[in-house]
Amino acid sequence: MSTTASRAQITSLNVTFLGTASAQPSSTRNHSALALRLGSDVWLFDCGEATQHQLQKSSVKMGKIEKIFITHTHGDHIFGIIPLMASLLNGAGGMTEGGDDPRLNVDTETAALEIYGPLGTRAYIRNGLYYTHTRLGLSYVVHELRFSTDPATEDYTALAPQNAECSFGRNIVEMGGSWQDIYKDKIVAVSAAPIHHSVPCIGYVVTEAPVPGKIDPAKYVPELRRTKTPMSVMSRLQQGESITLGDGTVLHGPPRRIGRKIVILGDTYDPSPIASLAEGADLLIHEATNAHLPGIDPNTKDVDTYESVEERAKSRGHSTPQMAGTFAKRVGARKLILNHFSSRYPGDDSDESKVIMGAIAQLAASEYGREVVCARDLMSLDVGISEK
Numbered sequence: 346m347s348t349t350a351s352r353a354q355i356t357s358l359n360v361t362f363l364g365t366a367s368a369q370p371s372s373t374r375n376h377s378a379l380a381l382r383l384g385s386d387v388w389l390f391d392c393g394e395a396t397q398h399q400l401q402k403s404s405v406k407m408g409k410i411e412k413i414f415i416t417h418t419h420g421d422h423i424f425g426i427i428p429l430m431a432s433l434l435n436g437a438g439g440m441t442e443g444g445d446d447p448r449l450n451v452d453t454e455t456a457a458l459e460i461y462g463p464l465g466t467r468a469y470i471r472n473g474l475y476y477t478h479t480r481l482g483l484s485y486v487v488h489e490l491r492f493s494t495d496p497a498t499e500d501y502t503a504l505a506p507q508n509a510e511c512s513f514g515r516n517i518v519e520m521g522g523s524w525q526d527i528y529k530d531k532i533v534a535v536s537a538a539p540i541h542h543s544v545p546c547i548g549y550v551v552t553e554a555p556v557p558g559k560i561d562p563a564k565y566v567p568e569l570r571r572t573k574t575p576m577s578v579m580s581r582l583q584q585g586e587s588i589t590l591g592d593g594t595v596l597h598g599p600p601r602r603i604g605r606k607i608v609i610l611g612d613t614y615d616p617s618p619i620a621s622l623a624e625g626a627d628l629l630i631h632e633a634t635n636a637h638l639p640g641i642d643p644n645t646k647d648v649d650t651y652e653s654v655e656e657r658a659k660s661r662g663h664s665t666p667q668m669a670g671t672f673a674k675r676v677g678a679r680k681l682i683l684n685h686f687s688s689r690y691p692g693d694d695s696d697e698s699k700v701i702m703g704a705i706a707q708l709a710a711s712e713y714g715r716e717v718v719c720a721r722d723l724m725s726l727d728v729g730i731s732e733k
Contacts, residue, residue, distance in 0.1 A: 373693040
């Protein structure tokens with residue numbers, strides 16, 4: 346019933362930031378959304394307003410989206426999902442009476458799109474489609490990650506599933522403080538854990554299975570030539586297999602390397618519940634909504650201090666750059682990217698923006714101990730395999 350019957354080894358892993366604003370968008374930052382490209386497949390994390398416009402501006406192919414993961418149901422993280430679904434799943438406003446609409450007969454045995462999110466995600470989508478009279482031509486399914494305090498079966502709506510919603514949506518119960526392997530195939534797995542915000546919020550951890558090791562042809566080719574073994578066996582050695590040659594010599598392929606781990610956090614003032622899952626992340630994406638920048642940000646209040654800004658950020662469920670850097674150091678993340686900035690912090694190429702965002706990165710780096718990057722809309726980067 347999954348959208349992915351089989352997945353090839355991931356040749357490239359890429360993150361593209363489609364929206365990096367908090368609460369309100371600005372002329373340089375759109376609402377929250379992030380695309381993770383696993384080879385040719387695309388997974389979205391959050392889907393704020395106008396995400397499909399950002400997709401059209403990016404190199405991410407909308408038609409390749411197979412999964413959407415919602416961190417929490419605040420509007421700036423989910424308002425864009427209904428229009429995106431309408432575009433992605435051949436949606437329309439229906440036909441006049443007597444018209445022949447093929448969207449009334451959608452195959453829901455398998456899902457063209459899988460959506461994961463907290464309680465309320467299913468109701469929001471079902472109600473949004475119903476009350477906008479949106480008919481989809483392809484199917485979708487919603488899996489909800491239920492917190493220990495959530496009802497086991499209620500969906501927060503009296504509406505029945507509509508014609509395109511698959512009936513096999515799961516309610517995944519929190520076990521031992523996390524949701525392990527909410528999705529898993531032979532190549533990649535996704536787990537999640539609650540993180541502290543002003544509403545129920547989720548952090549996601551994407552983990553790649555062990556990948557083939559680096560192969561040194563000079564180690565194998567002479568032996569293959571000596572025994573007249575076809576060079577095609579190099580592909581098996583590359584996968585870590587052992588090959589017995591005609592004279593009984595056994596060649597062992599290189600050991601597999603640890604796959605990549607990407608941690609994508611929603612809004613949070615304390616992500617400690619996900620710390621154990623996030624250990625050793627190759628990439629940690631952490632919000633940094635508010636910062637104290639005296640002498641740099643002209644909007645800085647004279648009465649503010651680093652402590653008062655942190656306290657105010659926490660009271661609203663958010664983090665400062667220093668908090669993000671501290672958590673990145675705690676979990677041993679190899680790279681930290683800050684995200685989800687207040688609209689007062691521009692995300693363009695102006696000198697003012699470069700100075701402000703550089704100062705924000707430095708605040709995080711002062712705790713993290715490594716270089717920090719501040720995300721900008723449409724920024725894209727590849728995540729390489731660490732030589733761990």
